[in-house]
Amino acid sequence: MSHVGPSYGSLAANQAKIAAKRDPNLDREAQEWIEAVIGEKFPSGSYEDALKDGVILCKLINKLQPGAIPKYATSGGAFKLRENISVFQNAARKYGLGDAELFQTIDLFEKHNIPQVTQCIFALGRTAQKKKFNGPTLGPKMSDSNVREFTEDQLRAGQSSLGLLNEGMSKGANQSGQNFGLSRHI
Template identity: 35%
Template sequence: MATRGPSYGFSREVKNKLKSKYDKSIEQDLRTWIAECTGLNLPEDLSFAECLKDGIVLCALMDYLDPGKLPKKLPHTKMLNPFRCMENIAGFLKAVKEFGVSTTSLFQTADLYDESNMSQVQVCLLSLVDMAKSKGITESDLGVYVAEKQNREWSQEQLRAGEGIIGLQAGSNKGASQSGMTPYGASRPAFEKKYSGKRDASE
């Protein structure tokens, strides 16, 4: 993969904005959670991206949360090159989506490998924590509990009964009148008319 040069102008502004969204405290919590799940050590002398960019740690994490979801040939652990690393990451992303993480929470392979959008990597991993907690696979102070979807079935009688009900947001047309309303497009007087045209004799 070609080395990216420095960014200028609008590209630089976008890059700096993405970096500003990155949370170092969340990174540390994610490091701890991943280490607890996988038993792998994420060295502190390496950046979070450097620990994850070959995809081996991510594949190990997914194999712990949902065994058998990764393709059999993954992860690549030997003769690593950019293509094999990105294939590991892509396999992780596919398994994460099947695990239940929404598409909007996923990151692009280049976001991690090129370290171009690590804040989105955090979003994806936090969503993965949420799903793992909701499935009872892991416990962590990270993320939130995702409630299971509940499908409700309504009978035809219940559906028909609701057709005659006017919702509160719809209001009511009972007693509706345009009396006293200013016609659309007409001007409104700047002052109120206080006199009928005849002056009081006492004035």
């Protein structure tokens, strides 16, 4: 990573906004969940430094879905390590995460948007619960669909009744007088 000088103007404002979204408690929760799933502690250092090379993320997705990433780099240059992150993102997408739940490689590798990385890990935790992963859980359980079936009689009865909002609006308009809807002659 090359050194980037201080930022000014709108770039500084955007970076401050991203930093304000960061919640150390959520980072800690995500880290504890990953450690429990993969069965190993993060190396000493910060949360984002441990995730930066993508190795831990590749191990995580392989625990959730064995064989999702058959091969990833455990050492090498920046290009190889960034490739780990891309491979993780593709595997997470196949696992069920949407594009809005993923992060960009630069968000993690250059530590530009760590809250988005944490959000992705929480989304992965929710998806794992939905897929009945037999292990630790992270975050709230995703809701299941609640499909309702109506008979033809119930549907017809619903069409003939007015909703409460409509009743109140039309009732007041009809009571207000006989001139409703009539034009005035001058």
